[in-house]
Amino acid sequence: MLEGRPVWALGAMSGTSLDGVDAAMVLTDGEVIHDFGETGYRAYSDNEAGILRAALGRWPGEPGVEEAARMVEAVHAELLGGIAGAELVGFHGQTLAHDPKTRGTHQAGDGHRLAEALGVPVAWDFRTADVALGGEGAPLAPFYHFALAKFIGAEAPLAFLNLGGVGNITWIDPAHALPEDEGALLAFDTGPANAPINDLMRARRHLDRDEDGALAAEGFVDEAIVEAFLADPYFLRVPPKSLDRDAFAGLSRAVEDLSDADAVASVTACAAASVAQGLNHCPALPVRLLVCGGGRKNAALMGGIAERTGVPTFPVEEVGLDGDMLEAQAFAYLAVRVARGLPTSCPATTGVAANVGGGTISEPA
Numbered sequence: 001m002l003e004g005r006p007v008w009a010l011g012a013m014s015g016t017s018l019d020g021v022d023a024a025m026v027l028t029d030g031e032v033i034h035d036f037g038e039t040g041y042r043a044y045s046d047n048e049a050g051i052l053r054a055a056l057g058r059w060p061g062e063p064g065v066e067e068a069a070r071m072v073e074a075v076h077a078e079l080l081g082g083i084a085g086a087e088l089v090g091f092h093g094q095t096l097a098h099d100p101k102t103r104g105t106h107q108a109g110d111g112h113r114l115a116e117a118l119g120v121p122v123a124w125d126f127r128t129a130d131v132a133l134g135g136e137g138a139p140l141a142p143f144y145h146f147a148l149a150k151f152i153g154a155e156a157p158l159a160f161l162n163l164g165g166v167g168n169i170t171w172i173d174p175a176h177a178l179p180e181d182e183g184a185l186l187a188f189d190t191g192p193a194n195a196p197i198n199d200l201m202r203a204r205r206h207l208d209r210d211e212d213g214a215l216a217a218e219g220f221v222d223e224a225i226v227e228a229f230l231a232d233p234y235f236l237r238v239p240p241k242s243l244d245r246d247a248f249a250g251l252s253r254a255v256e257d258l259s260d261a262d263a264v265a266s267v268t269a270c271a272a273a274s275v276a277q278g279l280n281h282c283p284a285l286p287v288r289l290l291v292c293g294g295g296r297k298n299a300a301l302m303g304g305i306a307e308r309t310g311v312p313t314f315p316v317e318e319v320g321l322d323g324d325m326l327e328a329q330a331f332a333y334l335a336v337r338v339a340r341g342l343p344t345s346c347p348a349t350t351g352v353a354a355n356v357g358g359g360t361i362s363e364p365a
């Protein structure tokens, strides 16, 4: 399929924050990024987010999962159906559970149904093949980050950092020709990012998030809590490695005796410290950290990362990219790689045994 010509692909990501679905068009041959196109966003209603929340941690066949999958497909059909011109769709779905060492990885939403609804071929189920071959199944954006490094003309090692519900980093040496070349990439989940901040804001203030990091900025960081948090064995594990959204649920207990502001400041500092800890695993310090995902709008988090890493830290807008749409773009790009049979992960990005072309394509009838 596609024979290596550039096509407009439409990617969609429903992230761990459960706030909504992002969609973005990318013109690519699955190797070079040629152009960016229309983008879209569809927020989940409170009721829809509740359906997802109720199904979190569950596996296919368990209560609430079917309902969540049908809802995810309907919301994607509504959003993607309003964006014209795609030859191919990349559909990540909503991760409900992720436990690559034992039960696997579970994204709600069936690509056959979405292909039927849209009348366009859909690439989906991106993570299963990687997990089946012993990989972490995540993160998958790194091959796209590599293409972005080329797109922006980077020459020295740099890193992309995504601050979503969970944080993930991709260290890149752009001197290499291909992402799967040895030494080109190292990628892994750094630790919790916005998820524990949001959970705390919801529990204490009935708010969705700490807007711009304002409450964290009012509080004092309890460094003993940060130190205890960093003692978790996850941070010593050599990457690649990935996390489930709720892997650090204990963090909210650690701050329960603190004031709201001190608790949020401390949890935010933990997220920043986990990025700094992550950089210790990289082959060399990156010359800059380019940050995407909603957390780049949290000044306390961004300031904490810059301070604790000592690396110049910028939102990706600094190099002309769209930090809200980068993950959706990644699944557009990966969809084209799936269609062309190119690898989507490799030992350095997910710890998988060999290069893997994940994902499957469903054609509409």
Ligand SMILES: Nc1ncnc2c1ncn2[C@@H]1O[C@H](COP(=O)(O)OP(=O)(O)OP(=O)(O)O)[C@@H](O)[C@H]1O
Residues within 6 Å of the ligand: 014, 015, 016, 017, 018, 019, 162, 163, 164, 165, 166, 167, 194, 195, 197, 198, 208, 209, 210, 211, 212, 213, 292, 293, 294, 295, 297, 298, 327
């Ligand atoms: N102005 C803001 N101030 C503070 N935090 C913000 C702001 N805007 C977004 N965020 C945070 O970013 C989160 C959304 O980030 P994003 O959309 O990148 O996550 P996601 O894609 O759902 O997660 P993941 O990448 O883990 O799958 C929000 O839940 C919120 O915590």
Ligand SMILES: CC(=O)N[C@H]1[C@@H]2OC[C@@H](O2)[C@@H](O)[C@@H]1O[C@H](C)C(=O)O
Residues within 6 Å of the ligand: 015, 016, 095, 098, 105, 137, 138, 139, 140, 141, 142, 162, 164, 165, 166, 167, 168, 189, 242, 243, 327
């Ligand atoms: C299992 C899963 O859905 N993981 C997500 C999550 O959100 C951020 C981080 O954890 C990353 O590992 C991944 O998403 C991005 C898009 C990735 O695969 O690169």
